[in-house]
Amino acid sequence: MKRVTIKDISKHLLLSTSTVSRALTDDKNIRKETREKVLEAAKELGYKPNPSALNLKSGKSNSIGVIVPEMITPFSSKILEGIQNVLSGSKFRVIVAQSNENPETERTNLLMMEEFRVDGIIINLCHETYNHKLYQEILDRGTPMIFFDRIPPSNLDVPKVLVNDQSTSTTMVEHLISTGKKRIVNLMGPKTIRNAIQRADGYKKALYKYKLFDDDLVIETEGTSFIHAKEAMKRLIEKGVVFDAIFAFTDSLAIGAMNYLLEKKYRIPEDVAIASFSGTELSQMVFPPLSTVEQPLVEMGETAVELLLEKIKNPTSKNRFVQLKPELIFRRSTIAQQSHQK
Amino acid sequence: MKRVTIKDISKHLLLSTSTVSRALTDDKNIRKETREKVLEAAKELGYKPNPSALNLKSGKSNSIGVIVPEMITPFSSKILEGIQNVLSGSKFRVIVAQSNENPETERTNLLMMEEFRVDGIIINLCHETYNHKLYQEILDRGTPMIFFDRIPPSNLDVPKVLVNDQSTSTTMVEHLISTGKKRIVNLMGPKTIRNAIQRADGYKKALYKYKLFDDDLVIETEGTSFIHAKEAMKRLIEKGVVFDAIFAFTDSLAIGAMNYLLEKKYRIPEDVAIASFSGTELSQMVFPPLSTVEQPLVEMGETAVELLLEKIKNPTSKNRFVQLKPELIFRRSTIAQQSHQK
DNA sequence: ATAACAATTGGGAACGTTCCCAAAATCTGC
DNA sequence: GCAGATTTTGGGAACGTTCCCAATTGTTAT
Incomplete structure (x- = not known):
């Protein structure tokens, strides 16, 4: 051959x-x-x-590395779709790696990509600080990196894409309040994820504003799977906390919580309304469908590559921080009637 | 740098x-x-x-291409997990591409991978026959290919991994019958997917055996998304077909159907029991959780790479056909009581 | 027709490796 | 102590490309 x-x-x-x-x-x-x-x-x-010959000559691999925490939910899939949209037809190939929510795996993936001399890396972190030094090292060694969704602390000066977690969360929680709910739980993700804290802050702001805040209402999950949400709900109920609504960090957590409640014969949304934050198909795949903050995920992927291509073209270009506008979608998990449904 | x-x-x-x-x-x-x-x-x-130098020298890219129809459901993600299990620590890198259920995109992906000179391709087809000639051409030009899940017709002699769709479907449908259901719908996928037909055959076998078959009970969907299932259910009900159970081609279709019925106030499983075929987390993420044929997806991924590595090592090795054993999991979508739940 | 210049082509080094072949160094046994 | 065998090292071609530089051809103005 x-x-x-x-x-x-x-x-x-x-x-x-x-x-x-x-x-x-x-x-x-x-x-x-x-x-x-x-x-x-x-x-x-x-x-x-022959790509290898080209690469050897140019010192560039014509490939872009994408690292995501998981691919169990459609979240990353949507991002990839956006990335492929921009890259298809270009000379760039995409190499994908999952960290499985494990910072050590993330580390391995990063080093693997660097060793493969990808022209740039697009990454969604799985831990806010664990690999902080490594990011800086890789950047210093000359591989541009773009961060999206779960981004690092702001002392790392890099291009980022995300939505405004805090203010959008406030709006969504205010929607719950507007339906008459008074005891709104914040099913927040692990504190090692920046967005979990941001969204919790947005939640608090709304509750403070309406004087509804209560420490007991905030509960942290150990992970991001629907199973972690079930565990957290169990704890909450055993603790005897009374509640009539839930604002969850992600669709997966919302779904886990909802299923746990359905099993215990709670009515959604009459007994407990549920709202989440994400933008994946999952929110429409369950019953009742979830009210959620729908992030423009495909666009987020597209934007991330564009920022990366910009950096590849001109490594000294300024690090841009793009904030996309999510859409609030109200479905039956917060509104009993059929109206307002998307 | x-x-x-x-x-x-x-x-x-x-x-x-x-x-x-x-x-x-x-x-x-x-x-x-x-x-x-x-x-x-x-x-x-x-x-x-420097990988490029190595590749140039050896003529091998040390990378393996994986092509999947979609990544909206966790199905492909599980397969990738298996592939990574085997490959992590090896010299091989994984390049992933989605066909988005579009045979033309699949074609582009295949050619892209060949051009990149991947050492081999692992693929889950999105159409049984559309690119048939291309598969043969790529094989003839020397790139080994392994097929899993949705495989090509048997006149293409290639290594394959899958479960026994037909007999497993029969067993699952017999379970539905054993719960007393008599009007079991087969919500089959598109006929352009081999497995849809195989599973339908298994379904028919069970219904024939118990003299329950009726042409009206078989309904084809236009695609594999949960939306296609809703459309199909709507058609079925408008046609006036009476039914008390559904055997769906995949989790996504089962979920789409279930949500449609829940919306119409059907009780699951009392009015309509639902069983599906897949093995993804989705079946546990909905309420009530779905009885399903759980395929060993991670193992399927692992097996696929192993077959590929075998082919890469020895291109003239015999084409093996590995059949994995799925597990039937009975949950509340077919059994009202809490027992029997996994 | 010819010098001067432009357009077109060819030769060969370079990218980072491996590997064949030859050269050098070391080790045998007598 | 030396021929011959063996171990260890170095030189340089090769993989497929690009690109610099030089060589060739074509064109223009005198």
């Missing part, structure tokens, strides 16, 4: 490899007729450039 | 590049002390081999 190389073309046409290369790279220093002849022969012989 | 090369080491130690290379590749023709000296220097200088 010998592959056609530039040399094969040059032999076939009795031209030098330089000339063939010129034709293929659209160099101006070549006669039109020659170029056409070469392109024709290339097509006829089925020539495909 | 100049990277450390073998030449840097050789200059640093006043050795030839050949010797350094020998030390690094664990060649026996080298003095122990020399090797140690080199390895130490390599570590000290932070040497990392």
Whole structure:
């Protein structure tokens, strides 16, 4: 299975490899007729450039690394869709790795990508601080990185894409309040995730404003899976906390909580209303469908690559911080009637 | 950001590049002390081999392409987990592409991977026949391919991994029958997917056996998303078909159908029991949780890479066809009581 | 027709490795 | 102590490309 190389073309046409290369790279220093002849022969012989040779020459791998904490929910899938949208047809390939919510795995993935000399990395962290030093090192060694969704603390000056977690959370919690709920639980994710804290802050702001805040209402989960939400709900109920609504950190947590409550014969939303934050199909796949903060995930992916391409093109460009606008979608988990449904 | 090369080491130690290379590749023709000296220097200088150079030399890219129809459900994610399990720590990198259930995109992905000279491709088809010729061409040009889950017709002699769709479906449908259901709908996927037909065959076998078959009970969906299931259910009900159970092609379809019915105030499983086929977390994320045929997805991924590595090592090895054993899990969507739940 | 210049082409180094072959160093046994 | 065998090292081609520089061809103005 010998592959056609530039040399094969040059032999076939009795031209030098330089000339063939010129034709293929659209160099101006070549006669039109020659170029056409070469392109024709290339097509006829089925020539495909050898990426490794290109990479070796240029020192660039023409590939972009994407690291995500998980792919169990459609969240990352949507982001990837956005990334592919921008990159399809370009010279860049995408290499994807999952950290499985484990900072050590994230570390391995990062080093693997760097070793592979990707032209840049797009990453959604799984722990706010654990690999902080490594990010800086990789950046210093010259690989640009873009952060989205779960971003690092602000003392790391890097391009970022995300939505305004705090103010959007406030709005969503105010919606719960507007439906008459007074005892709203914040099912927050682990504190090692920045957004969990941001969204909790937004929640608190709303509760303070309406003088509804109570420490007992805030409960932290140990992880981000629906199972962790069930555990947390169990704890909450055993503790005897009274509540009539839940604002959850993500769709998965909201779903775990909702199922636990349905099992215990609670009515949603009459007994307990549930709102979440995410933007994945999951919120529509359960019953009743969830009111949620729908983040523009595809757009987030697109934006992230664009920021990266900008950085690759011009490494000294300023680090931009793009904030996207999420949409609040009200569904039956907070509103009993059929109206208002998307 | 100049990277450390073998030449840097050789200059640093006043050795030839050949010797350094020998030390690094664990060649026996080298003095122990020399090797140690080199390895130490390599570590000290932070040497990392340049993959492109390796690839150029060997003609291999040390990467494996994985093509999946979608990543909205956790199905592909589980498969990837298995693939990563086997490959992590190996020299192979994984490149993932989604076909978005579009055979044309699948085609582009395949050609892209071939152009990138992946060492092999692991694929889950999105259409049984559309790219049939291309598979053969790629195989003929020397890139091994492994098929899993949705496989091509048997006239393509390739390694495959899957579960026994037909007989397992029969068993699951018999479970529905055993709970007293008599009008069992087969919510089958599109006929362009082999497994949809296989599972439908298994379904039919069970219904024939108990003399319960009725053409009206079989309904094809236009796609594999939960929305397609809702559409199909709407059609079915408008047609006036009476039914008391559903056997769905996948979790997503089952969920779509279930939500549609919950919305219409059907009780699950009392009015309509629902069973599906898949093995993803989705079946546990909904309420009531779904009885489903749980496929060993991680194992399926692992097996697929193993078959591929076998093929890469020995291209003329026989094409194996591995059939994995799924597990039937009975949950509340078919059994009202709390017992029997996993 | 010819010098001067522009357009086009060819030769060959370079990217970072491996590996074949030859050279050098070391080790045998007598 | 030396021929011959063996171990260890170095030189340099090769993988497929690009790109600099030089060589060739074509064009223009005198």
